[in-house]
Amino acid sequence: MSAASPGTEPATSESIDARDGAAGTGGKRVLLAKPRGYCAGVDRAVITVEKALEMYGPPVYVRKEIVHNRHVVDTLRERGVIFVDETSEVPEGGLVVFSAHGVSPAVRAEAEERNLRTIDATCPLVTKVHKEVNRFARNDFDIMLIGHEGHEEVEGTSGEAPEHVQLVDTPEDVDKVQVRDPSKVVWLSQTTLSVDETMERVEQLRARFPEIADPPSDDICYATSNRQVAVKAMAAECDLVLVVGSRNSSNSQRLVEVALQAGARRAHLVDYAHEVDESWLDGVETVGVTSGASVPDVLVMELLQWLSDRGWADVQEVTTANEKISFALPRELRAGAGSSVR
Numbered sequence: 001m002s003a004a005s006p007g008t009e010p011a012t013s014e015s016i017d018a019r020d021g022a023a024g025t026g027g028k029r030v031l032l033a034k035p036r037g038y039c040a041g042v043d044r045a046v047i048t049v050e051k052a053l054e055m056y057g058p059p060v061y062v063r064k065e066i067v068h069n070r071h072v073v074d075t076l077r078e079r080g081v082i083f084v085d086e087t088s089e090v091p092e093g094g095l096v097v098f099s100a101h102g103v104s105p106a107v108r109a110e111a112e113e114r115n116l117r118t119i120d121a122t123c124p125l126v127t128k129v130h131k132e133v134n135r136f137a138r139n140d141f142d143i144m145l146i147g148h149e150g151h152e153e154v155e156g157t158s159g160e161a162p163e164h165v166q167l168v169d170t171p172e173d174v175d176k177v178q179v180r181d182p183s184k185v186v187w188l189s190q191t192t193l194s195v196d197e198t199m200e201r202v203e204q205l206r207a208r209f210p211e212i213a214d215p216p217s218d219d220i221c222y223a224t225s226n227r228q229v230a231v232k233a234m235a236a237e238c239d240l241v242l243v244v245g246s247r248n249s250s251n252s253q254r255l256v257e258v259a260l261q262a263g264a265r266r267a268h269l270v271d272y273a274h275e276v277d278e279s280w281l282d283g284v285e286t287v288g289v290t291s292g293a294s295v296p297d298v299l300v301m302e303l304l305q306w307l308s309d310r311g312w313a314d315v316q317e318v319t320t321a322n323e324k325i326s327f328a329l330p331r332e333l334r335a336g337a338g339s340s341v342r
């Protein structure tokens with residue numbers, strides 16, 4: 001897995017060294033990871049729902065959480081979005097947005113049968129993995145999909161070719177999978193996993209199936225890997241790392257794990273600053289702060305203010321990459337595209 005992903009420029013040595021220069025000042029300080037927060041896929045998904053509200057008015061239905069962030073979901077709900085678990089909950093002819101995590105062909109077919117108008121906010125990097133599944137399934141490969149059981153993205157991706165895909169979540173799953181032809185096996189992955197843990201799972205699979213093929217390109221997305229690189233760069237200096245993100249956000253949860261593995265003494269996930277337990281700050285000098293790919297930066301700013309009020313006012317940004325990537329809005333919403341919501 002590469003650290004410098006497409007659409008990403010490696011940080012200059014000055015931006016990384018800025019942290020080192022201040023490290024000797026002692027006392028309370030905050031190291032703030034960059035990149036952090038919103039990725040291009042989340043930005044696109046949130047704008048998609050906002051534009052749908054503007055263009056078509058409420059109610060706009062969204063299947064599942066548009067992105068895994070409590071603040072984003074609550075804010076959109078207040079503006080007239082109705083979140084549903086299944087398309088069967090949307091009234092006939094209603095407008096439904098598919099979330100950034102993607103959906104299976106069965107979900108699309110059900111929406112069509114029920115005459116729903118659809119807008120697809122699936123992240124293009126998730127769609128890329130769907131296409132890989134289809135391609136390898138057409139070539140009759142057994143596909144080992146590394147991912148977390150029950151995660152919406154995994155359900156959508158597996159649903160592209162359920163008869164070819166087996167989910168590998170835990171090390172025990174590696175022992176359980178069965179393949180028809182060991183020379184026709186490939187591994188693919190969910191986009192928001194821990195890079196290191198995924199490679200461990202791949203090596204376990206390779207020990208069983210030495211001919212296993214690699215994905216044509218990294219499935220773990222640039223945003224997930226960049227945020228892990230940034231938190232790793234500062235973790236060893238941190239007595240405490242606070243990750244802003246929601247419990248059901250895979251990439252946010254991974255940031256907590258990566259911080260601990262990279263040497264942070266403690267790490268916690270919080271949705272809001274007020275969730276920080278003041279006792280976590282006992283004996284702490286350096287606090288690391290980062291946020292998951294579905295987190296608006298306003299929540300990080302609130303956490304920085306909360307820390308500043310308690311004496312952690314010295315904030316030094318630790319930059320490991322500069323992200324430039326952005327995605328076009330779904331076709332149905334592009335001005336002048338001449339298409340309308342089905």
Ligand code: SF4
Pocket residue numbers: 039040041042100123124125126191192221222223224251293
């Ligand atoms: S985390 Fe990655 S795959 Fe998920 S929405 Fe963001 S860019 Fe897309």
